[in-house]
Amino acid sequence: MQTGKAKRIKAMETIHVNSSCDEAFIHAVENESGENVSLCYQCGNCTAGCPYTDFYDIPVSQIMRLVQMGQRETVLSCRSIWLCATCESCTTRCPNNIDVATVMDVLRHMARRAGKNPEPQVKTFCDSFLASVKRHGRVFEAGLMASYMTKTGRILTDADLAPKVLPKGKLGFTPHNIVGKKEITEIFQRYNAEKNS
């Protein structure tokens, strides 16, 4: 397995832009994020402040550079875009006012559409969360955990917390269903219909 460091070095290798630049990809990122990625002059402030750099395979400033160079496959296949927590550090500190966190979010949307999934547990957690919202109107925490554990097979996730949390009586075992559950289902249905049209 390649380590994060090895991958980072790979990302710094020479890229033949003429033959590998996907201009449609650059325009799609700019269009969906509303940001002008060519404004990035690689100061590295985003990476310096990013709490997740240690966990990323490609640091956020290099992702910005790869987007500028139209390196669609490398960007959409990386783990970093799934591990960004949208903490807004990069967006807050960018000297050129690029909303970097939104660019990362949009790359994640594109990776989903392209069927990329290098962090399956992270994706499954998000999917289980939204399935819970769609079903009940609010997140049912115990149900979310059960769904996550079933889908990932990681049945002992946070089992060590049970003796601590259960006696506190904070984790409800019945979902909070809202009255307008149907409205939430309709939001998801209309969204899916629009997406597939």
Next chain:
Amino acid sequence: MSSSLTFAYYPGCSGQGTSIEYDKSTRAVCKALGIELVDIPDWSCCGSSPAHTVDHILSAALSARNILQAEDMDVQGIITPCPSCLTNLKVASHRMRDEQFKEKVDDLLNEPCRNDLPIMSVLQVIYEKLGPKALAAKVTNPLKGLKLAPYYGCIMNRPPEVMDFDDCENPVAMDHLMEAVGAEVMPFPLKVECCGASFGVARNDVVTKLSGKLLDVAADCGAAAMVTACPLCQMNLDMRQDQINRANKSSHKMAVFYYTQLIGKALGLSDASLMLDKLCVDPGHLFREIETARTADAV
């Protein structure tokens, strides 16, 4: 017309479960301070992070359903204790100022929202509409000697163009409120660093490292406890503290409060109304020390 301190209240999903003590103590403190909270009647989940990582229109629509309901209420705005809900509601509102974006959101809803209500955190309302001075005047049990690391979390103030509250690198609202209730606020440098957010389940190593650093630095600053305004931060630091200690070979026993619990304590509200017993790391000794010092002072 409602009073100037009547707000539509959005509790957020975790307030019904893992952060029930935040919801309860927020309600108790607001009542004591004359801030009227009217629950958005059939509020639904804002979609939190999972929704915006999937699609911005879907995310905004899930938030907008709640904004829409509040627009039928006689209130000054929408307020929520949770920074994650706050971010989703505010980002949705911010993005819907773009008409093309709003049209797409409206298409997912049964009716369009007007999008003209202010959206704030409960912290912002207590700090800006009431202020530390007015709060200090109501304190009956000052938390003298309690050394606190004030931890705001990453999204309460960022990005500043959207959140529009306090300083984005060095927020001070909670510091001033904690000083107003008599506590000692330590110079904590990681006020806005991320705790690992919702990766506790899928990538526990992220949380144990990032939250571990927060606990280490809070202890190094001489804090006896941390004080937060975010359910996810509090859960990572408190409920996952044993996981953090195991992963980092540390031995923290750091109580992690919601700021509303400490304000409530200083206002003399009951422990039951603040649900102090819901915290995983028992803070009991801290209050006994305050009490012992107070008794000694009185002699």
